[in-house]
Amino acid sequence: MMIHPLVTDSEQLAALCALWENAEFLAIDTEFMRENTYYPLLCLVQVSDGKNVAAIDPLAKNMDLKPLLDLICGNENILKLFHAGGQDIEIFYNLTGKTPHPMFDTQIAAMALGQGEQIGYSNLVNLWLGHQLDKGARFTDWSRRPLDKRQIDYAIGDVTHLAELFPKMLDKLVETGRGAWLDKEMERIANPENYANDPETSWQRIKIQSRNPDALGRLKALAAWREREAQHKDIPRGRIMKDETLSDIATNPPKDQHSLARVRGLSGAWSNNDIGKRLMGVITNAKPMPKDEIPSKKRGVTLGRNGSHVADLLKLLLKIRSNEMDVAPRLISKADELEKLAAGVRKDLDLLEGWRYDIFGHEALDLVEGRIGFTVNNGKISTFKTGGEDENKPADAILDMAAQNDDNRDNPAPEKDTQI
Template sequence: MRLLTTTSELNQACAQFQTSRYVTIDTEFLREKTFWPKLCLIQIAMPGFEALIDPLAEGIDMSGFFEILKNPNILKVMHGCRQDIEIFHKEAGIIPSPMMDTQVMAMVCGYGDSISYEALVKRIAQGTIDKGSRFTDWSRRPLNNDQLTYALADVTYLRDIFENLENDLKKTGRLAWLSEEMDMLTNPETYNQSPENAWKRLKYQDKRPHIMGVVIELAKWREIQAQTRDLPRNRILKDDAIREIALQNPKKPEDFDKMRSVPTGFISSRNAAGLMEAIEAGRKLTKNDLPPPHPWLRIAPVLALW
């Protein structure tokens, strides 16, 4: 099993992938301690051929792989693809198209909401995933054979899973049901990291302007802090804390210590002053200042009609 580490090796492999109707893709990345994900490994497969790509290899030109993502004649198949697409969008400004998410396909086929890849491997491909390398630091080199085998399994089993689900959806006439969800996943707005849109991630809506305004401004403030300091959002302020602060309407920093979801001692941190400014800005927003409710897309109501 080889890891592609040069532009020449990558281009040779990509020439073969360019001949396929579809490719299965997955990534390994790190983001536990950062806001921006660090792409560490790319797995890609087609019927009869698969490869591992090292995006961290010195001097490697990833253009050949990115051309596959853009090729309108190749269907890109992923599982739970949102974070993978987010990475490609940040790294190269690309949203893979056309594409298919087997997690969504499985939901429409009746496998349940957000089924894991491991579960589909067992139920559809009759395989198993060795969990021994699950907690690998994918940024470290060299990667051993067990780690590479584990990573490659994320796209090799995916071929059988995709073809099985695709056949089921064609037989039942439900393939078109996926279009709305796929449109959302391939919409650039979905991956807009603008602080002004950060409130949409919370999936929280309140008709009271003085509360929703604070939610919007707190989410904006947190997003700016997280991006600037390259820290996970929840390291700055948890989602529950944003909602609690908006509902409790604190008048001074000392009020934060009375809230369950806000860490003790928050009033003495570097965040307290900025947080109070965001709260004050949110209180000033009127109903006319608030954006329209965010139309979160769901398939579940459709499935309930079966």
Template sequence: MTQTLTSTDALAAFCARAATAAYVTVDTEFLRERTYFAQLCLVQLALPGTDETEDAVLIDPLAQGLSLEPLFDLFRNESVVKVFHAARQDLEIFHVDGNVVPKPLFDTQVAAMVCGYGDQVGYETLVRKITSGGVDKSSRFTDWSRRPLSDAQKSYALADVTHLRQIYEHLAAQLEETGRTAWMEEELRVLTNADNYVVEPDNAWRRLKLRSNSGRFLAVVKELAAFRETHAQTRNIPRNRVIKDDALMEIASSKPKSIEDLSKSRLLLREARRGEIAEGLIAAVGRGLSADPGTFPALPKGRDRSALNPALADLLRVLLKAKAEEAGVAQKLIASASDLDDIAAGHHDGLWCKGWRRDVFGEDALRLTRGEIALSAKGQKVQIIAV
């Protein structure tokens, strides 16, 4: 029978056991459709072992009086590896709720990319390929905030951490055998950087797709985005419930100076045409219009690709595919299409030419640009020929 922890004492007792284990697998169920911050509804944990009644539990964060502090203490315990799959959203929740980022971290999606399972491989795919098992999808789109949880929901949730044990052990062994543990740890430094899980209102404008680089326009966009982010955070509502991106851009272009001017917008939600949202939007436009030109935000300067050699870019794509297949690593983990265009335009810096990426691909990419190697096809394989 599935064990569900609903008291702080029960959670503390399980976390005390977990503190002596080599690793713990972790997953969450949450809702975010109606809030800015994710509402944590369930946490699943499993220890090394096979007994689900002893080694795997569900934690109910919605249980009255339950504190997650024992769990956060476990996350701070650096003698226990915390294993997730596609951890980013889970880590954001724990950082917001507990001001903690679990360390040391192992992300099986990242590890699978390093081990050659493809780009952003899904959990179900790993379950099938590594455990020869399957995942019941029937409870995927469920309301995890409703109580009581059904047996089907509990079984579905628990499977997300019980299969993860075998997947972790398999991938960790494969990384160790191939000498690529350091490769994965390099990738995980980004995930464990707490700055990634904080959105400062003054930086919210950077998330928008902007086509104009007009300083005054960007100043208005920055103020509108900052107002929206602050309003959404303080009231815990989705930012698009305040004002959607297209409406924000429309207002930044029309620059209304009054509620009457604002009401002419075609894209504004009804709630944003009056009251505190409308007043906040007008005030934000005013701040943007009165901003000193010396403080105008600026879009990052894109790479100059006027010297891009299309033929070289195509050759680099062939080289990347060949080197990724040879190394058994997902192509996107080594270099992006944009990286290849940059190389072909003469920009020889970037993540692709550092660390393990340089060994796998970057050095040969630079040799190709210098005309020191050529590519030849033999059967199904691409060969590198010294020139």
């Protein structure tokens, strides 16, 4: 593999991008800082096609990243490789308004191969390649120049190993027939809507107890205002105002700007400065939230009688099946989907479609509709078909089957199973 020194000028970068234009894949990683800015400050981009690897310095004087961004976010013929790439993708979205596509995330691939739900990169490299990574440079200040050799070696090493990991993981996915499992997850991660930061929806991230339309209207207006202030100044939103303070002001608005001096979380200067004046203007002009926009206190579905127990049985079934198949449970189904299924929802559930239905969804449906139950034999939990008159018994009724075993619990017989 040709390792290029730190790329610090546009001509070098353009030449490298010409080499990468016909690549089968590009392994990509970034180093960034976000402690003092609203948008993550991109400090380094590492790229490898398995033949040429380089670290590119976006902070170098007059650096033009366009050829690289065109490759990463514009070339649909090249597969882009990441590990836990959410923050990397966010950076490219902020720079271009687009996301890398198509893409492959090794952390998600590891879920399909039974290596945990959020395996770290170091552990993945050690597991697949037998390399112990030096993570000493991980928490350095990547915005400082010059970068030393250890930092550059560390950064380049990440994409070098990523390029080695990909073909090995791909072969295993093909061997196990699980490659198609990842398609929808990869498309979900690449969806630009995940990275759009709309000030008008920022209020939804803030906790507030009140469901009063006036308070929620102020919350929405204040959150959007804070977001725009932070974007304009390019500082973290918390530097403008903490969530707790914003929520308090929305619930108990000050009568005038002078009263801002008594608001916990704001300095006394807000009582007579320009930002305090702008804040009071937002409070004064805020409109009550329309009733159809007011969120319910209860999130998700409302479970009926024994519904939570049915959801617990579904989670147990998922744990059993995922252990048997050696796959991360979260890749098959998430808790909220299981709760919806337990509550009677049958439409728009991923677990009732495609490969998820084939390996788990059909059995989950059988459990909810009473066609299977659980048995404990020699300490091991497994499922059984209820059969006969129990074939269409609802899952909450299956819970009552446990009562039939009371006598067996008092006088256990070794030849019998315990059924739930």
